Amino acid sequence: MINDITSMEALRLARKIKDKELSVIEVLRTQLNAVYEREPLYNSYITIMEDEAYRQAKFVQQRIDTGGLADSPLAGVLVAIKDNICTKSVRTTCASKMLEEFIPSYDATVIERLKEAGVILIGKVNLDEFAMGGTTTSSYFGATKNPWNVKHVPGGSSGGSASVVAAEEAYISLGSDTGGSIRQPASFCGVVGIKPTYGTVSRYGLIPFAPSLDQIGPIGRCVSDCVAMLEVISGHDPKDSTSIRKKNYSYREALVDDIKGMRIGIPKLYLDEGLDDDVHKKFTEVVKTYKGLGADVEFFDMNVLRYSPQAYFVISCAEATSSLSRFDGLKYGYGIEEYEGIQELYIKSRSEAFGDEVKRRIMLGAFTQSPGKYEDYYNKARKIRRLIYQAYEEAFEKYDVLLSPEQIKTAPPLNYKVNDPKEKHQSEMLNASVNLAGLPAVCLPCGQDRNGLPIGIQLIAKQFGEKNIIRAAYAFEQTRPYERPSILT
Amino acid sequence: MKEYELDIGLEVHVELSTASKIFCACSTKFSLEANSSCCPVCTGMPGTLPVLNKKAVEYGVAVGLALNCTITRDTMFDRKNYYYPDLPKAYQISQLYYPLAQKGKVIINESGQEKIIRIHELHLEEDAGRLLHDWEKDKTYIDYNRAGIPLIEIVTEADMHSADEVLAFLDKLKSILQYLGVSDCKMEEGSIRVDLNLSVREAGAITLGTRTEMKNINSFKAIARAIESESARQIEILRNGGQVALETRRWDDVSNESIRMRAKENIEDYRYFPDPDIPPLIISSDWIDEIKARLPEFRDEKIFRFQRDYDISLYDAEVLTSSKKIADIFEETAKLCHMPKEVSNWLMVEGMRIIRANEMDVWDIDFNPDNLAKLILMVDKGQINRTIAKEVFEEIFLKNIDPEVYVNKHGLGIISDDKILGSAALRVINNNPKSVSDYKQGKAKALGYLMGQTMKELNGRADPSLVRKILLELLQ
Numbered sequence: 001m002i003n004d005i006t007s008m009e010a011l012r013l014a015r016k017i018k019d020k021e022l023s024v025i026e027v028l029r030t031q032l033n034a035v036y037e038r039e040p041l042y043n044s045y046i047t048i049m050e051d052e053a054y055r056q057a058k059f060v061q062q063r064i065d066t067g068g069l070a071d072s073p074l075a076g077v078l079v080a081i082k083d084n085i086c087t088k089s090v091r092t093t094c095a096s097k098m099l100e101e102f103i104p105s106y107d108a109t110v111i112e113r114l115k116e117a118g119v120i121l122i123g124k125v126n127l128d129e130f131a132m133g134g135t136t137t138s139s140y141f142g143a144t145k146n147p148w149n150v151k152h153v154p155g156g157s158s159g160g161s162a163s164v165v166a167a168e169e170a171y172i173s174l175g176s177d178t179g180g181s182i183r184q185p186a187s188f189c190g191v192v193g194i195k196p197t198y199g200t201v202s203r204y205g206l207i208p209f210a211p212s213l214d215q216i217g218p219i220g221r222c223v224s225d226c227v228a229m230l231e232v233i234s235g236h237d238p239k240d241s242t243s244i245r246k247k248n249y250s251y252r253e254a255l256v257d258d259i260k261g262m263r264i265g266i267p268k269l270y271l272d273e274g275l276d277d278d279v280h281k282k283f284t285e286v287v288k289t290y291k292g293l294g295a296d297v298e299f300f301d302m303n304v305l306r307y308s309p310q311a312y313f314v315i316s317c318a319e320a321t322s323s324l325s326r327f328d329g330l331k332y333g334y335g336i337e338e339y340e341g342i343q344e345l346y347i348k349s350r351s352e353a354f355g356d357e358v359k360r361r362i363m364l365g366a367f368t369q370s371p372g373k374y375e376d377y378y379n380k381a382r383k384i385r386r387l388i389y390q391a392y393e394e395a396f397e398k399y400d401v402l403l404s405p406e407q408i409k410t411a412p413p414l415n416y417k418v419n420d421p422k423e424k425h426q427s428e429m430l431n432a433s434v435n436l437a438g439l440p441a442v443c444l445p446c447g448q449d450r451n452g453l454p455i456g457i458q459l460i461a462k463q464f465g466e467k468n469i470i471r472a473a474y475a476f477e478q479t480r481p482y483e484r485p486s487i488l489t
Numbered sequence: 490m491k492e493y494e495l496d497i498g499l500e501v502h503v504e505l506s507t508a509s510k511i512f513c514a515c516s517t518k519f520s521l522e523a524n525s526s527c528c529p530v531c532t533g534m535p536g537t538l539p540v541l542n543k544k545a546v547e548y549g550v551a552v553g554l555a556l557n558c559t560i561t562r563d564t565m566f567d568r569k570n571y572y573y574p575d576l577p578k579a580y581q582i583s584q585l586y587y588p589l590a591q592k593g594k595v596i597i598n599e600s601g602q603e604k605i606i607r608i609h610e611l612h613l614e615e616d617a618g619r620l621l622h623d624w625e626k627d628k629t630y631i632d633y634n635r636a637g638i639p640l641i642e643i644v645t646e647a648d649m650h651s652a653d654e655v656l657a658f659l660d661k662l663k664s665i666l667q668y669l670g671v672s673d674c675k676m677e678e679g680s681i682r683v684d685l686n687l688s689v690r691e692a693g694a695i696t697l698g699t700r701t702e703m704k705n706i707n708s709f710k711a712i713a714r715a716i717e718s719e720s721a722r723q724i725e726i727l728r729n730g731g732q733v734a735l736e737t738r739r740w741d742d743v744s745n746e747s748i749r750m751r752a753k754e755n756i757e758d759y760r761y762f763p764d765p766d767i768p769p770l771i772i773s774s775d776w777i778d779e780i781k782a783r784l785p786e787f788r789d790e791k792i793f794r795f796q797r798d799y800d801i802s803l804y805d806a807e808v809l810t811s812s813k814k815i816a817d818i819f820e821e822t823a824k825l826c827h828m829p830k831e832v833s834n835w836l837m838v839e840g841m842r843i844i845r846a847n848e849m850d851v852w853d854i855d856f857n858p859d860n861l862a863k864l865i866l867m868v869d870k871g872q873i874n875r876t877i878a879k880e881v882f883e884e885i886f887l888k889n890i891d892p893e894v895y896v897n898k899h900g901l902g903i904i905s906d907d908k909i910l911g912s913a914a915l916r917v918i919n920n921n922p923k924s925v926s927d928y929k930q931g932k933a934k935a936l937g938y939l940m941g942q943t944m945k946e947l948n949g950r951a952d953p954s955l956v957r958k959i960l961l962e963l964l965q
Contacts, residue, residue: 086536099535106529108536207535212765240538241767319765322568325579326533346572371757378762 108205180431
């Protein structure tokens with residue numbers, strides 16, 4: 001049965017709160033009830049911040065009642081946070097045994113901005129351990145399940161962020177995207193996710209996987225909600241030297257249903273091989289729809305993208321190895337009690353607290369940077385990265401946005417193991433090149449496959465071209481109704 | 490027996506005296522309570538990010554320019570990865586691929602010979618924390634106050650061949666750093682740390698021998714001892730037909746010998762790569778010019794100019810420029826009182842005496858030149874005599890007092906009233922009939938005694954020549 005309150009779009013909910021049709025506490029109570037009811041099914045939350053959320057709700061209601069937050073379109077909206085974003089006094093685990101009891105002493109910049117905007121944090125949500133993976137099955141706190149079919153994965157690494165939004169356990173969420181970690185789960189869960197241009201959203205307080213690729217972004221049930229959230233979290237942060245100083249971080253004017261004459265390019269190799277029949281069919285319909293809306297759609301060659309998965313893997317693992325070194329069992333996080341000498345403390349703590357995938361990537365990263373390997377791997381990967389960036393730059397001389405299927409298949413079953421390396425390769429090619437080039441991309445739903453699992457498309461723009469993808473996404477969104485998991489209807 | 494020559498290169502770490510740390514706003518003050526000057530950034534808490542302190546870059550560029558280096562216009566920071574409890578992130582942010590400054594030189598003067606020491610590079614990095622061992626309780630504590638203090642590492646070529654040359658280089662470097670005001674240069678507090686790369690080769694041989702790196706040298710004196718000990722050790726190995734191992738050794742100042750720490754690590758073992766958290770740093774030529782324009786006149790130029798402009802000896806000029814502070818005091822005082830020779834005399838004779846007597850360092854001197862100029866003028870005008878002036882000088886030197894106020898307050902001004910002088914002299918004559926008769930019998934020494942007694946009567950406040958004149962008159 002559709003719940004009138006929890007199914008509402010975030011912006012509409014905030015409007016009703018402002019108009020005193022709903023109180024923040026009432027919304028929170030309804031939402032928490034839904035969360036407690038659904039969590040046994042999906043396991044999306046690692047930490048539910050009930051007490052803290054009530055405190056915030058009272059405070060935000062007070063601010064609204066006294067005329068505050070008038071310019072804040074998301075005031076009172078309940079938002080879930082991927083559990084690799086630091087929240088002061090609330091444990092931040094990265095879904096790892098290593099940080100099971102880690103309580104940050106500070107808020108990430110995005111969290112400060114949410115609180116300022118009167119947004120209410122409802123909880124910390126599941127991910128693949130340290131955001132490494134595409135299934136949210138490697139979490140120390142157990143796998144999250146896809147609200148469309150609990151026998152399937154929600155995608156990852158921001159699987160909790162996508163599933164809570166799809167399952168209406170939160171209105172919007174924050175995820176992080178290093179090589180597709182916002183877009184892929186958004187696609188698998190049938191919701192909208194934006195990966196902003198690198199440097200748009202402060203990374204201060206995001207526990208890094210690969211700092212040159214990581215970017216925080218919103219996941220929501222519609223483009224407008226994501227845009228509203230993106231406006232809250234965007235902007236230069238003096239605490240993050242890689243955040244860009246730019247005057248205007250306003251995107252809402254791109255929410256217009258008009259893309260006549262928009263130039264859309266489709267890299268041919270996206271459709272080359274491995275694409276599931278249903279995905280292919282839906283994608284062809286999408287192309288037709290765009291043409292129908294007056295866009296100029298064209299296929300073109302961009303073969304350098306073929307090398308993006310390898311470059312992505314080398315760079316992300318190398319950076320991860322270094323970034324995760326600080327978890328040494330000494331200062332915070334998991335540390336063994338009994339040890340002979342510091343080496344044993346390091347080795348045993350890390351061996352016991354990191355999961356297999358994390359260990360695999362740490363070892364791979366250490367290998368590619370070990371003596372004699374730097375030139376062959378890391379430096380070569382950086383060169384490929386440069387070529388990919390240039391190829392995108394050339395493409396955006398001809399096109400306003402690039403279009404692709406978000407994934408080659410819909411969400412796989414929970415126990416599914418990727419045996420065909422080509423499949424993994426293809427999936428990463430669609431996503432990781434965007435991070436390598438630091439570009440903005442959005443994923444939005446375009447229908448379902450034969451099993452009723454959502455299919456998504458991806459739109460990519462040049463650096464700081466968020467308005468182009470928002471316009472293209474919004475126009476497409478208007479052509480079809482929002483579809484929710486059948487269990488909620 | 491074969492003779493051997495030494496080749497020595499240095500790696501000098503210098504803590505920069507910026508107010509805040511290199512990547513966060515924490516204070517760099519020394520000797521604060523343990524872990525009281527740290528934050529999530531410098532303790533490497535997950536998710537935190539470094540923000541580069543512009544002042545640290547400015548100081549680094551200034552040192553690079555002073556060492557005649559080429560400044561790297563497009564530079565960046567790298568991560569040096571290794572595990573150690575004092576390194577909170579398990580990597581140190583440093584510079585490997587594009588050091589801030591490269592290819593410089595310093596000219597040293599060693600026993601009358603000018604010699605060029607080439608600078609290989611200078612790079613910026615962050616300091617690590619400090620480990621405190623409690624051996625009795627078998628515990629180790631970590632103090633992160635030092636973590637994130639900006640360091641420059643200056644790497645020389647192996648251009649030094651004796652302990653004297655090394656010390657001459659370090660003196661020169663210390664003077665440059667101190668003139669720039671970028672470091673307090675206190676070796677005992679660890680603000681300068683010197684690692685020694687030393688190798689020996691047969692006299693006349695062209696290729697360098699295998700080197701060892703020596704760490705933990707905590708004083709200038711220890712440097713000379715370490716060089717002597719390590720070169721002797723290597724020579725003995727070679728004379729016995731052995732091979733010197735490429736390794737890192739640790740100097741033990743108590744036992745006066747070094748101990749092997751570990752095989753010298755390969756640079757690749759640190760898995761250096763560009764730090765993705767810090768964008769490339771582009772240093773504009775305008776900024777470099779600006780820093781260049783603000784460079785002070787260094788010691789060598791000052792020594793030359795002081796001799797020429799103030800007509801003082803080379804030795805005096807060297808002493809007066811041993812710290813920028815004392816050179817500035819000399820010059821400003823000279824400008825105020827127009828008696829450079831007098832100023833030099835005061836500083837050289839009385840100043841150095843006080844420094845020795847109080848076991849001070851020239852770096853510690855700090856007083857207002859105005860006060861010394863006033864004192865010199867007071868003496869010149871005969872307002873106080875020299876003996877009193879010395880007392881007042883010491884007060885200025887140590888406590889920076891105003892001589893006019895001090896002299897008034899303590900009633901030290903000269904007494905030139907004939908009546909007072911006359912009655913004091915008369916009292917002395919009356920009380921010392923023996924000396925008077927001695928004098929009258931031609932013993933000139935007796936006059937000196939009577940003068941001394943009269944000065945004593947007057948608390949030293951009289952002009953001795955005037956006292957002498959009055960005594961002579963009375964004795965006639």
